[in-house]
Amino acid sequence: MELWIPISIGAAFSQNLRFMLQKHLKATGLSTAGATFARFLFAAPLAALLLVVLTRVNGWDMPQVSPRFFLFAGFGGIAQILATMLVVALFSQRNFAVGITFKKTETIQTALIGAIVLGEGISGYGLLAIVIGLVGVILLSDPPDSKGLGGWRRYFNRAAGIGLASGALFGVSAIGYRGASLSLGDGYFLLRSVFTLMCVTTFQTVIMAVWLSLREAGEITKVLHHWRITALVGLSGMIGSLGWFTAFTLQNAAYVKALGQVELIFSFLASYLFFKETSTPRELTGIGFVVLSIIVLVMFL
DSSP, X not given: OOTHHHHHHHHHHHHHHHHHHHHHHHHTTOOHHHHHXXXXXXXXXXXXXXXHHHHXXXXXXXXXXXXXXXXXXXXXXXXXXXXXXXXXXXXXXXXXHHHHHHHTTHHHHHHHHHHHHTOOOOOHHHHHHHHHHHHHHHHHTSOTTOTTOOGGGGTSOHHHHXXXXXXXXXXXXXXXXXXXXXXXXSSOHHHHHHHHHHHHHHHHHHHHHHHHHHHSTTHHHHHHHTHHHHHHHHHHXXXXXXXHHHHHHHSOHHHHHHHGGGHHHHHHHHHHHTSOOOOOHHHHHHHHHHHHHHHHHHHHO
């Protein structure tokens, strides 16, 4: 088994745990931006500590960076902030499992963005997967209370727009992180992954802190008040991000995201066991199409 496979599965599990904790934080009265900030607050120092330990224990030198690194890392970091905020906002629109499934359109969109930005092509089976996934997204975008709505309003609604936008932005972040890591050369893959993670999370923490200070006074204090959950959000977020960054360093981002769809299984378990939520037959059918698109990507690409 190639190393990127178990790393991606572990990252998906950790990411799902982080979203569960963020949903709980949102329920405590934190704003969308506040719950998003919690994801970065503790992750940045943890990543920095891990980088120091790795370099000292192994005697590694810090990677040499270029403008290309900062360009990719910057765009990836901003895209991830916006995408995370959209997912947190989506939790108030639909239930947890369906919200995560909307987000999971990132797999299809990552393949498209990767082809444009990094020149990583899409095969015929890839196009088939895109079509199958699109059918699933259309089914999912029809809200349970849509009876009486006609025409485009049944399918092009606020929840669908938020979900698709979050998927696109997560796709941009994935390509940004892969591009940043690859720009560091052919050194140790773990060093490149942790270094990229440290730079990105530090940048994201600063950006979010400035935003909250200017636009949402008192929100940082609220985040710190819930420090126990916030610390767990940061730890799970850091572990998940480290897994993604490492997998992106080792493999095509679209393939990593495709395997990461295993998070759907974790999200359904969380939805049922922790949030006591159920899904309609239509939603389950839509999710089935999305899962089928994942299978096509994994088996035939």
